[in-house]
Amino acid sequence: MTLTTTHLVALLPIILVCATAILVMLGIAWRRHHKATTIAAAVGLNLALLSLLIVWQVTPIETPLLVIDGLSVFAMVLILVSALACTTLAHAYLEHYEGPVEEFYLLLLCSVAGAMVLASSRHLATLFFGLELLSMPLYGMLAYAFHERRSLEAGIKYLILSAAATAFLLFGMALLYAQSGRLDLPGLTAGLANNADVWALAGAGMMLVGLGFKLSIVPFHLWAPDVYEGGPGPAAIFLASASKVAAFVVLLRLVMTTPAFQGEWLNQTLTVLALLTMIVGNLLALNQSDLKRLLAYSSIAHFGYLMVTLVVSDGLALETAGVYLITYVVTVLAAFGIVTLISSPYGGADASALHHYRGLFWRRPYLTAVLTISMLSLAGIPSTAGFIGKFYIIALGVDAQRWWLVGGVILGSAIGLYYYLRVMVTLFLTEAGMQRRDAPHNWGIRAGGVVVLGLALLMVVLGLYPAPMVEWVKLLAATRIG
Amino acid sequence: MTLVWLILIPFIGGLLCWQAERMGDAAPRWIALGTMGLELLLTLWLWWGGDFQLPEIASAQASQWALEFRAPWIPRFGIEIHLALDGLSLILIALTSLLGVLAVLCSWKEIIGRVGFFHLNLLWILGGVVGVFLAIDLFLFFFFWELMLVPMYFLIALWGHSGTQGKTRIGAATKFFIYTQASGLLMLVAILGLAFAHHAATGVYSFSYDDLRNTPLSDELAMWLMLGFFIAFAVKLPVVPLHGWLPDAHAQAPTAGSVDLAGILLKTAAYGMLRFTLPLFPEASQAFAPVAMTLGVVGIFYGALLACGQQDIKRLIAYTSISHMGFVLIGIYAGTQLALQGVVVLMVAHAFSAAGLFIMSGQIYERVHTRDMTQMGGLWGRLGSLPGFSLCFVAASLGMPGTANFIGEFMVLFGTFPVAPWVVAIASVGLVLAAIYSLFLMQRVHYGPAKGDEPLEGLDRREYVMLLGILALVLFFGLYPQPLLDTSGAAMHEIQRLFTDPALTTTILPTGVS
Numbered sequence: 001m002t003l004t005t006t007h008l009v010a011l012l013p014i015i016l017v018c019a020t021a022i023l024v025m026l027g028i029a030w031r032r033h034h035k036a037t038t039i040a041a042a043v044g045l046n047l048a049l050l051s052l053l054i055v056w057q058v059t060p061i062e063t064p065l066l067v068i069d070g071l072s073v074f075a076m077v078l079i080l081v082s083a084l085a086c087t088t089l090a091h092a093y094l095e096h097y098e099g100p101v102e103e104f105y106l107l108l109l110c111s112v113a114g115a116m117v118l119a120s121s122r123h124l125a126t127l128f129f130g131l132e133l134l135s136m137p138l139y140g141m142l143a144y145a146f147h148e149r150r151s152l153e154a155g156i157k158y159l160i161l162s163a164a165a166t167a168f169l170l171f172g173m174a175l176l177y178a179q180s181g182r183l184d185l186p187g188l189t190a191g192l193a194n195n196a197d198v199w200a201l202a203g204a205g206m207m208l209v210g211l212g213f214k215l216s217i218v219p220f221h222l223w224a225p226d227v228y229e230g231g232p233g234p235a236a237i238f239l240a241s242a243s244k245v246a247a248f249v250v251l252l253r254l255v256m257t258t259p260a261f262q263g264e265w266l267n268q269t270l271t272v273l274a275l276l277t278m279i280v281g282n283l284l285a286l287n288q289s290d291l292k293r294l295l296a297y298s299s300i301a302h303f304g305y306l307m308v309t310l311v312v313s314d315g316l317a318l319e320t321a322g323v324y325l326i327t328y329v330v331t332v333l334a335a336f337g338i339v340t341l342i343s344s345p346y347g348g349a350d351a352s353a354l355h356h357y358r359g360l361f362w363r364r365p366y367l368t369a370v371l372t373i374s375m376l377s378l379a380g381i382p383s384t385a386g387f388i389g390k391f392y393i394i395a396l397g398v399d400a401q402r403w404w405l406v407g408g409v410i411l412g413s414a415i416g417l418y419y420y421l422r423v424m425v426t427l428f429l430t431e432a433g434m435q436r437r438d439a440p441h442n443w444g445i446r447a448g449g450v451v452v453l454g455l456a457l458l459m460v461v462l463g464l465y466p467a468p469m470v471e472w473v474k475l476l477a478a479t480r481i482g
Numbered sequence: 483m484t485l486v487w488l489i490l491i492p493f494i495g496g497l498l499c500w501q502a503e504r505m506g507d508a509a510p511r512w513i514a515l516g517t518m519g520l521e522l523l524l525t526l527w528l529w530w531g532g533d534f535q536l537p538e539i540a541s542a543q544a545s546q547w548a549l550e551f552r553a554p555w556i557p558r559f560g561i562e563i564h565l566a567l568d569g570l571s572l573i574l575i576a577l578t579s580l581l582g583v584l585a586v587l588c589s590w591k592e593i594i595g596r597v598g599f600f601h602l603n604l605l606w607i608l609g610g611v612v613g614v615f616l617a618i619d620l621f622l623f624f625f626f627w628e629l630m631l632v633p634m635y636f637l638i639a640l641w642g643h644s645g646t647q648g649k650t651r652i653g654a655a656t657k658f659f660i661y662t663q664a665s666g667l668l669m670l671v672a673i674l675g676l677a678f679a680h681h682a683a684t685g686v687y688s689f690s691y692d693d694l695r696n697t698p699l700s701d702e703l704a705m706w707l708m709l710g711f712f713i714a715f716a717v718k719l720p721v722v723p724l725h726g727w728l729p730d731a732h733a734q735a736p737t738a739g740s741v742d743l744a745g746i747l748l749k750t751a752a753y754g755m756l757r758f759t760l761p762l763f764p765e766a767s768q769a770f771a772p773v774a775m776t777l778g779v780v781g782i783f784y785g786a787l788l789a790c791g792q793q794d795i796k797r798l799i800a801y802t803s804i805s806h807m808g809f810v811l812i813g814i815y816a817g818t819q820l821a822l823q824g825v826v827v828l829m830v831a832h833a834f835s836a837a838g839l840f841i842m843s844g845q846i847y848e849r850v851h852t853r854d855m856t857q858m859g860g861l862w863g864r865l866g867s868l869p870g871f872s873l874c875f876v877a878a879s880l881g882m883p884g885t886a887n888f889i890g891e892f893m894v895l896f897g898t899f900p901v902a903p904w905v906v907a908i909a910s911v912g913l914v915l916a917a918i919y920s921l922f923l924m925q926r927v928h929y930g931p932a933k934g935d936e937p938l939e940g941l942d943r944r945e946y947v948m949l950l951g952i953l954a955l956v957l958f959f960g961l962y963p964q965p966l967l968d969t970s971g972a973a974m975h976e977i978q979r980l981f982t983d984p985a986l987t988t989t990i991l992p993t994g995v996s
Contacts, residue, residue: 417663
């Protein structure tokens with residue numbers, strides 16, 4: 001086929017992000033300038049975000065390798081927003097970092113391009129390409145503060161385990177290819193429709209392992225807490241938001257279109273994994289004394305809830321996944337954003353131990369209010385975005401009469417409350433913390449602070465008036481291909 | 483719009499209090515007092531001007547609400563901001579705002595740190611509770627139901643007292659929160675189950691009370707959904723196997739928190755049963771009534787017996803609450819007009835007597851700095867007029883004729899007798915235990931050998947007026963309960979009609995659903 005202008009328009013966001021990456025690279029080669037690099041990256045991401053408005057006019061559209069439909073547009077919006085938040089926070093974070101700082105944005109932009117390709121892939125080749133383009137720069141971002149032992153460890157750990165997961169993914173793809181002789185998703189669907197045998201099942205299972213690793217689904221979650229804790233704040237933000245969104249969207253697409261993923265056996269495996277992920281994630285978070293580790297486990301648990309949509313995968317499932325992803329991303333960006341702000345400007349390992357946050361409210365009331373709202377949102381308390389997400393998940397479970405999963409969500413939420421409350425009450429205690437590290441005094445008027453305050457506002461607005469979000473997701477879900 | 487303002491006033495007042503902290507400690511207190519005063523006046527104005535007689539019951543079109551407010555919220559699922567007021571909710575809102583005023587007053591000297599934030603939490607609890615009493619859309623109801631927990635958590639965790647035996651205030655607050663939130667999620671599942679059953683039957687999503695009441699349900703499903711609601715309310719009431727959070731939360735909370743918990747938060751559960759469990763699932767509730775009544779009787783005895791063995795004065799009062807709520811549960815599931823009206827009177831009466839007792843124990847704590855009754859004794863004569871007030875509230879709590887508590891308990895027992903004579907016979911024995919723990923309380927705190935002989939500071943004017951005001955109300959409604967009965971009569975009649983005559987709800991199939 002030939003590429004027409006329409007195709008180019010549809011691919012505009014990806015092209016823009018790649019172009020920005022090249023521009024930033026050339027800029028660094030020409031002259032290092034932190035602020036200019038940040039601005040260039042932010043402008044590029046914003047342009048890509050705006051271009052989605054144009055893309056929306058031509059969707060749905062397919063190329064042999066990529067599909068731009070409602071689901072991809074949705075994922076791109078979330079990825080770009082996360083990347084923007086990440087860029088802004090990284091600027092404050094890296095301000096006093098001794099060593100080259102500009103490359104961080106280059107890595108970030110490459111990773112964003114990878115995530116966007118992954119989310120819109122309709123071919124196993126683009127799926128693999130996107131996943132690797134997403135992960136490779138992340139190794140660099142996680143180990144960015146490489147003279148910090150923890151950071152280096154995080155990078156290496158993610159690299160090794162990620163490579164293992166990739167091996168599984170490739171093997172799974174090979175098995176599916178051996179069965180159907182095709183690599184594009186519609187071809188796979190057609191090839192496997194009538195003879196889904198044990199090899200196809202094994203292939204699907206192995207791909208699930210590979211993607212499950214990226215989503216840190218139990219039992220492939222072991223890397224998550226160490227990597228989140230060790231990696232620099234902005235890298236952890238990206239890992240928890242954009243990377244997970246892209247991997248989840250592609251898994252959702254696979255489960256919904258490919259028959260090999262819809263068999264009885266795999267469905268039950270998904271159910272068990274979902275239950276395990278909810279419960280184990282929450283249980284392990286109970287005794288954490290480090291906020292970033294705690295958030296890592298909490299994010300594991302949240303993907304357990306989200307997996308309910310994979311198990312059900314019809315009716316409300318797509319809409320639920322969309323709404324939940326939005327609420328999750330907004331919340332997690334705010335929570336990690338605060339940790340990053342407190343640790344900014346860079347000065348050794350991040351201030352993420354809970355005792356750093358003791359009595360924060362009495363020094364920084366608004367900053368604490370944001371963190372409190374995001375904890376409430378993670379716990380799914382009404383008037384925050386998280387509640388709407390949880391409402392959708394439970395509604396989906398009840399509608400599909402998956403009582404085990406509903407029970408798991410309730411049990412998980414009840415356990416989860418304990419540690420979210422622990423964090424919250426720590427913020428308000430009067431006893432002074434042991435080691436104080438604090439955000440700069442004028443944090444509220446700086447870019448990072450504005451982003452975090454905006455996210456907090458968004459959490460409350462989405463919690464109180466979710467109707468526009470619901471309608472938007474419904475509209476996007478309606479234009480999915482396949 | 484009046485209904486929306488009833489909810490918004492406490493929330494806005496709370497924010498003002500928080501910001502007013504910069505102007506000194508007094509400003510938040512006065513703002514909070516003014517806010518609750520305004521709320522009370524608004525409610526009384528509604529009471530004065532409203533007509534709470536049920537319009538002709540025969541005409542099915544007529545609304546059962548005195549005031550209503552509707553606005554779309556999440557059209558995707560047919561969720562609306564749907565508020566409505568009838569006699570029952572009006573009484574409870576009036577109670578809420580009155581106890582709100584008392585809660586602000588009784589923390590005037592007790593709370594000295596972070597006053598603005600304290601009043602923010604206090605007023606937001608009250609706002610959430612008013613929302614619970616007004617919401618008629620089940621989603622909105624759940625929203626407020628959960629919303630009021632967060633400020634309550636902060637109130638206990640930040641301004642509470644750490645108890646004896648290593649019981650921390652944070653532990654108590656967390657326990658309270660997890661109990662109520664987890665049971666609340668069960669209710670959410672039940673609400674969703676009901677809404678989807680309604681969707682399956684009619685093809686329309688709705689969370690409206692009026693629509694869902696007519697949902698055709700299989701017996702089994704109705705029973706499960708009813709249990710989902712019941713457990714959520716049973717935790718809050720509390721019903722005995724689910725009461726674990728209550729003594730800790732009460733004992734560790736600051737006085738204002740205890741007053742709110744005992745006076746209002748427990749009432750939200752009874753309100754939920756009256757408003758939702760019974761009318762939504764009449765047959766299932768009928769079938770479940772023997773179990774519920776048994777649980778009520780168990781609660782009466784369990785609460786009373788444990789109250790006898792307490793050393794901590796606030797724990798003692800907390801256990802008496804469990805005992806009194808046993809009567810409420812029996813009355814609700816008896817379902818006769820007399821018993822239901824008795825429940826309303828008993829709720830109001832218990833709110834007053836428990837608030838009085840908690841305020842009093844707070845005042846004793848401010849003077850002797852302990853809640854351990856073995857450290858008290860002989861306070862009569864050292865404390866000015868406080869012991870006299872104690873005697874009155876204790877008498878009210880045990881149901882002495884002339885107090886509102888007597889009217890309530892009498893009506894509940896009298897109204898239950900035709901339905902379940904044995905339950906009444908056994909529950910009456912519980913009244914004897916009530917006398918025993920009440921006398922224990924008086925004996926240990928006010929009589930016996932004194933631990934010292936220097937006189938303690940007497941009641942100041944604020945404290946005196948508070949206690950006198952509550953006492954006057956207890957006696958007024960004890961001698962002339964007719965205003966309460968008149969106001970709640972129509973609402974209770976409606977509930978009784980739906981509950982005892984389930985045929986009515988099943989014959990009206992959802993034809994009028996739009």
